[in-house]
Amino acid sequence: xxxxxxxxxxxxxxxxxxxxxxxxxxxxxxxxxxxxxxxxxxxxxxxxxxxxxxxxxxxxxxxxxxxxxxxxxxxxxxxxxxxxxxxxxxxxxxxxxxxxxxxxxxxxxxxxxxxxxxxxxxxxxxxxxxxxxxxxxxxxxxxxxxxxxxxxxxxxxxxxxxxxxxxxxxxxxxxxxxxxxxxxxxxxxxxxxxxxxxxxxxxxxxxxxxxxxxxxxxxxxxxxxxxxxxxxxxxxx
Amino acid sequence: xxxxxxxxxxxxxxxxxxxxxxxxxxxxxxxxxxxxxxxxxxxxxxxxxxxxxxxxxxxxxxxxxxxxxxxxxxxxxxxxxxxxxxxxxxxxxxxxxxxxxxxxxxxxxxxxxxxxxxxxxxxxxxxxxxxxxxxxxxxxxxxxxxxxxxxxxxxxxxxxxxxxxxxxxxxxxxxxxxxxxxxxxxxxxxxxxxxxxxxxxxxxxxxxxxxxxxxxxxxxxxxxxxxxxxxxxxxxx
Numbered sequence: 001x002x003x004x005x006x007x008x009x010x011x012x013x014x015x016x017x018x019x020x021x022x023x024x025x026x027x028x029x030x031x032x033x034x035x036x037x038x039x040x041x042x043x044x045x046x047x048x049x050x051x052x053x054x055x056x057x058x059x060x061x062x063x064x065x066x067x068x069x070x071x072x073x074x075x076x077x078x079x080x081x082x083x084x085x086x087x088x089x090x091x092x093x094x095x096x097x098x099x100x101x102x103x104x105x106x107x108x109x110x111x112x113x114x115x116x117x118x119x120x121x122x123x124x125x126x127x128x129x130x131x132x133x134x135x136x137x138x139x140x141x142x143x144x145x146x147x148x149x150x151x152x153x154x155x156x157x158x159x160x161x162x163x164x165x166x167x168x169x170x171x172x173x174x175x176x177x178x179x180x181x182x183x184x185x186x187x188x189x190x191x192x193x194x195x196x197x198x199x200x201x202x203x204x205x206x207x208x209x210x211x212x213x214x215x216x217x218x219x220x221x222x223x224x225x226x227x228x229x230x231x232x233x234x235x236x237x
Numbered sequence: 238x239x240x241x242x243x244x245x246x247x248x249x250x251x252x253x254x255x256x257x258x259x260x261x262x263x264x265x266x267x268x269x270x271x272x273x274x275x276x277x278x279x280x281x282x283x284x285x286x287x288x289x290x291x292x293x294x295x296x297x298x299x300x301x302x303x304x305x306x307x308x309x310x311x312x313x314x315x316x317x318x319x320x321x322x323x324x325x326x327x328x329x330x331x332x333x334x335x336x337x338x339x340x341x342x343x344x345x346x347x348x349x350x351x352x353x354x355x356x357x358x359x360x361x362x363x364x365x366x367x368x369x370x371x372x373x374x375x376x377x378x379x380x381x382x383x384x385x386x387x388x389x390x391x392x393x394x395x396x397x398x399x400x401x402x403x404x405x406x407x408x409x410x411x412x413x414x415x416x417x418x419x420x421x422x423x424x425x426x427x428x429x430x431x432x433x434x435x436x437x438x439x440x441x442x443x444x445x446x447x448x449x450x451x452x453x454x455x456x457x458x459x460x461x462x463x464x465x466x467x468x469x470x471x472x473x474x
Binding site: 070122124130131132133135136138139145146147148149152153170171172173 | 307359361367368369370372373375376382383384385386389390407408409410
């Protein structure tokens with residue numbers, strides 16, 4: 001990729017920067033131990049995450065007014081607790097579980113790769129996660145973002161074009177100066193339709209060791225890297 | 238101040254974190270030298286800065302639609318160039334001068350003080366400057382913000398309550414968990430009216446060595462510190 005015009009890299013976060021599945025599983029497991037509740041917590045994490053898109057779609061199609069991801073996670077948590085027949089938790093306990101999303105561990109290459117990229121480019125979140133969630137996650141995981149931007153500031157969830165384009169506008173840039181970085185091909189293809197450039201970093205373990213990774217990269221992506229350190233090297237950072 | 242409930246410090250930036258007057262003066266001086274234009278550039282900086290509030294007021298009172306600070310600075314620049322009888326600059330040159338606001342030097346205590354505060358609290362901008370301006374300034378000056386928030390994201394300029402309260406809401410906090418930090422008493426009093434706590438850090442040299450500094454601190458402020466290192470010490474950071 002010719003990077004002479006590029007000023008910023010913006011990032012999908014859940015799955016791309018952090019390992020949400022392991023992090024949610026381990027925190028739920030620990031919570032379960034203290035409460036004496038035994039479940040398959042990896043399946044619980046998968047089931048909870050599976051509520052994510054349907055709830056956001058309700059916002060995008062107007063069925064729900066603007067609702068941030070903390071609140072959508074909480075709605076999904078209620079459903080998931082029902083499905084796993086876990087009852088009798090207090091409001092405080094449910095809040096504690098919901099906040100597990102604020103404490104997701106970065107993939108091992110994420111922090112060093114982001115530091116390298118930050119030395120040459122603006123690095124910003126472009127997540128569906130709300131500002132508080134992203135801010136707390138950054139502090140918990142040492143993610144050195146220049147800016148916390150994304151769906152909440154745009155009041156539009158990905159893959160709506162307004163989500164990407166608000167980020168670009170707030171950075172004072174044009175779409176071709178910004179590289180959307182993600183482990184999810186649909187996210188990149190949507191960003192590309194709004195004129196952004198694209199970096200694909202597959203995360204084959206996002207959904208656990210038994211799931212099939214995202215298939216062959218779309219040939220339109222501007223750069224494909226095996227992790228963030230490889231990405232930094234490929235874009236001269 | 239009892240800080241047991243405090244989660245975040247949010248900051249006025251122009252004057253409080255950075256020395257806009259010296260920075261604008263020096264950059265204009267250098268530009269003048271390359272163009273062979275001689276003026277009193279400190280007076281030019283003062284005159285340009287004096288357009289800031291009147292232009293923002295036009296947005297706040299509805300005379301102008303939402304307009305970010307880069308654009309208001311540019312309007313003020315045109316006025317100031319006229320007043321100082323500077324003509325014949327190209328669009329590119331005017332853009333270069335306008336971008337001088339993206340490159341303002343921090344006061345000597347700002348960066349070390351912010352690092353200390355960041356170790357214990359969320360630190361965010363709460364400036365009338367737009368996101369791109371604040372982001373570039375942070376990269377140029379090494380300001381380690383957790384978040385870049387403020388007027389542009391709220392679409393309301395300070396001292397409108399919505400400006401402070403949008404920041405508090407995006408951080409997922411309540412007003413009493415957030416400390417507004419500024420060298421300007423009016424900014425703090427406005428934040429306090431929205432329920433935020435207040436830290437006053439006077440910057441007696443903001444308007445140059447010959448100007449009278451802001452008078453005795455209002456007794457309502459929760460903390461008064463002589464600089465950011467003193468502030469960090471006073472709030473246990």
